[in-house]
Amino acid sequence: MDSLTQIVLGAAVGEAVLGKKVGNKAMLYGAIAGTIPDLDVYIGKLFNTVTALEIHRGFTHSILFTIVFGWIFGWLISLYEKKASTKEWAKLMFWGFITHPILDAHTTWGTQLFWPLDIRLAFKNIFVIDPLYTLPFLIFLLMAMFQRKGTVKRRKYNNLGLIVSSSYMAITIVIKGITYTKFTHALKEQGIAYKELETKPTPFNTVLWSANVETDDAYLIGYYSFFDTKPIEFYSYPKNHHLLGDYKDDISVKRLIKITKGWYTILEKDNALYLNDLRFGLLSVAPNFQQFAFSFKITEENNKLVIEEVPRDREKAKELVNDLWVRIQGN
Secondary structure, rough: OOOHHHHHHHHHHHHHHHHHHHHHHHHHHHHHHHHHHHHHHHOOOOHHHHHHHHHOOOHOOOHHHHHHHHHHHHHHHOOOOOOOOHHHHHHHHHHHHHHHHHHHHHOOOOEEEOOOOOOOEOOOOOOOOHHHHHHHHHHHHHHOOOOOOOOOHHHHHHHHHHHHHHHHHHHHHHHHHHHHHHHHHHHHHHHOOOOOEEEEOOOOOOOEEEEEEOOEEEEEEEEEEEOOOOOOOEEEEEEEEEEHHHHHHHHHHHHHHHHOOEEEEEEEEOOOEHHHEEEEEOOOOOOOOOOOEEEEEEEEEEOOEEEEEEOOOOOHHHHHHHHHHHHHHOO
């Protein structure tokens, strides 16, 4: 999830664990714990594009990390914060750490909670930024923050934030099941044979959902809003995997394909190949739009393969917000 959400979650968890004893400092250290796992983004900048992608939401989002570094950070904090024991601070940091990857597991990218095992959990029932999850959570946290330490109201407000956010998360799982059924019914009605189907919410909401559908030679992308009155339309994107040629045997390309879980298309343009990761969708919900949120340029320089992530167009991102608002209202 986005940084604000993780800060709010970490602060609320810190308050629940140790707020009665240390007050707002529990929120402070919880918020810090909620952001630490995402330091892997900065570690990834020291490596090439593919390695950085592999590192993200790996070790720092694992149970192993939360246990080991929960104790380390707990011990460090206890050296100068004497109102609680090392064990109590370690408990706070552990819960601040572990709730971060659990929340991330509900997004499209997922998280490698059981690192070093090569298992990435990705339930894909919430977008990384969802105001309906974050804002109520933030409001209740702020209300708790301005109550005296140990009071019933403080605990009540903090618990309400945790309950409301968790309830919304549970509702998104139910919504995902409903929309999955809608997509499978539409595919059956239109006589479309497919190998695999994945669904996910579009940015910032859980009203409009998208589906990636694998067929023999192409991927289909469709959208469904709860306000739709017309049948779901699916738009075709040829796989073009053959365009990789001998590049498909390159270790870096193999690693990149593994990261996409096989959901990718290849585009040839200006003497370069572009590998598009379908899992994160397009930069618009307009019909037959071609620019993907995550695209990687593959070129050869001095007999060496170079893979670079294509920068996202900020203007397109702004257009996406407007397109989403229109499409959410129905087809």
